[in-house]
Amino acid sequence: MNDTKSTASELVAAYATGELSPVEATQNALRAIEERDGETNAFCLVDADGALEQAKASEIRWRDGNPIGWLDGVPASIKDMFLTQGWPTLRGSRCIDPDQPWDVDSPVTARLRENGLVLLGKTTTPELAWKGVTDNTLTGITRNPIDPSTTAGGSSGGSAAAVAAGMGELSVGTDGGGSIRIPASFCGIVGLKPTHGRIPLFPASPFGPLSHAGPMARSVDDTALLLDVLALPDHRDPAALAPPVSTYREAVRRDVRGLIAAYSPTLGYVDVDPEVAEIVKSAVRSLGDAGLHIEETDPGFTDPKAAFDILWSTGAAKWLDTFPAGSETKVDPGLRKVWELGKTFSASDYLGANAERAALGILMGEFHTRYDVLITPTLPITAFEAGHEVPPGSGLSSWPDWTPFTYPFNMTQQPAISVPAGRTSRGLPVGLQIVGPRHSDDLVLAVAKLLEEVRPWP
Numbered sequence: 001m002n003d004t005k006s007t008a009s010e011l012v013a014a015y016a017t018g019e020l021s022p023v024e025a026t027q028n029a030l031r032a033i034e035e036r037d038g039e040t041n042a043f044c045l046v047d048a049d050g051a052l053e054q055a056k057a058s059e060i061r062w063r064d065g066n067p068i069g070w071l072d073g074v075p076a077s078i079k080d081m082f083l084t085q086g087w088p089t090l091r092g093s094r095c096i097d098p099d100q101p102w103d104v105d106s107p108v109t110a111r112l113r114e115n116g117l118v119l120l121g122k123t124t125t126p127e128l129a130w131k132g133v134t135d136n137t138l139t140g141i142t143r144n145p146i147d148p149s150t151t152a153g154g155s156s157g158g159s160a161a162a163v164a165a166g167m168g169e170l171s172v173g174t175d176g177g178g179s180i181r182i183p184a185s186f187c188g189i190v191g192l193k194p195t196h197g198r199i200p201l202f203p204a205s206p207f208g209p210l211s212h213a214g215p216m217a218r219s220v221d222d223t224a225l226l227l228d229v230l231a232l233p234d235h236r237d238p239a240a241l242a243p244p245v246s247t248y249r250e251a252v253r254r255d256v257r258g259l260i261a262a263y264s265p266t267l268g269y270v271d272v273d274p275e276v277a278e279i280v281k282s283a284v285r286s287l288g289d290a291g292l293h294i295e296e297t298d299p300g301f302t303d304p305k306a307a308f309d310i311l312w313s314t315g316a317a318k319w320l321d322t323f324p325a326g327s328e329t330k331v332d333p334g335l336r337k338v339w340e341l342g343k344t345f346s347a348s349d350y351l352g353a354n355a356e357r358a359a360l361g362i363l364m365g366e367f368h369t370r371y372d373v374l375i376t377p378t379l380p381i382t383a384f385e386a387g388h389e390v391p392p393g394s395g396l397s398s399w400p401d402w403t404p405f406t407y408p409f410n411m412t413q414q415p416a417i418s419v420p421a422g423r424t425s426r427g428l429p430v431g432l433q434i435v436g437p438r439h440s441d442d443l444v445l446a447v448a449k450l451l452e453e454v455r456p457w458p
Contacts, residue, residue, distance in 0.1 A: 021062070022059045022073030022074075032167045058073035075118045083106040092129070117229070132155065132178060141386050147428060159216050170217050173214060190420070200237035206319035227441065253446070261295070268302075280430065405433055409435050416444065
């Protein structure tokens, strides 16, 4: 067994029987990085020696029958937004000094280490994870392994590209407006933004309640397994939820046939590419044929982009105000515009946007008293030319203009997952989004698992 496109579940099964060792799996992942990262630019840091040391320790544990977790020995990566002891966390910015002590692990990094995962390195992000594509002046452009002329999406584009290209089985991204689900859709993998607080964060994000961490994988089972690891508590996040009462690796197999799903092709206001719309519609039809009751309806809200822009830009401005003097000339020009925009809003503007966010959450809470889940396209488009914030020639002004299905559910703090729905005639992946009420991470995983069963993806 030496396929670099194995799932994490397949790897640990092979470890248990002795068919494969964590060292061999790590060597496969490092070989894939050597072969494909020059094309994709998914990693900003690779620690091959450290990864092999971790893999050797895992190999001994498996040999002795003492693995320390369900994912012990599985090669994984971490988006360069999470603090990692011994590695710099530059967040895609030339304004952060790499020459300083790096002696703290974020909760995400700590949980991965404690459960024996093999950390290959850190994945690329736009500066401060500010936009829906992945490029910055520090590490360059991250490309889609499906078609390297196109973007991997963002801001967790490096993580999505790594997983899609077989450069490790798992990764962890962040999502403040779609940053896990966007690249998952573009690269044809699974990406989950769980309920806010489900995965502890430290330090606290300046984007506040918009910001989430989440697992990225090639299968729904792997996503659930990784969520079990990441959802463990950490005292450094005062907004973290209590530990889940059951495991996601078991809940993912819950029978969801007979539940009621609202299918909203446009949310009532989104212009969707016809081929994307047809692929998602076909996938929804398959869910209906499998026993999910489908009702086509919209949740009933108007585009909350104006409120999102206030929440997003003020968070960015607050963060950038802590940067050293002269940073204005170093940051991404697009981020500088967001910084300047954020400074124009008052506390009253922010509180008004936050009130709109709360009202949207209440509306969706009421909606889910009638519908167990909401299904939409993840994005209205497929991956476009790399190196651009918006599709060239589209007339759009900023990344939220082409991500209208994702950011509303950061505002409501609901769990939302993107799963592959199919591919276009050009071979580009299309994602389907499943949204559940708050705290129903198990439900969205189970519906995603049903889709995976009835429409398996490569």
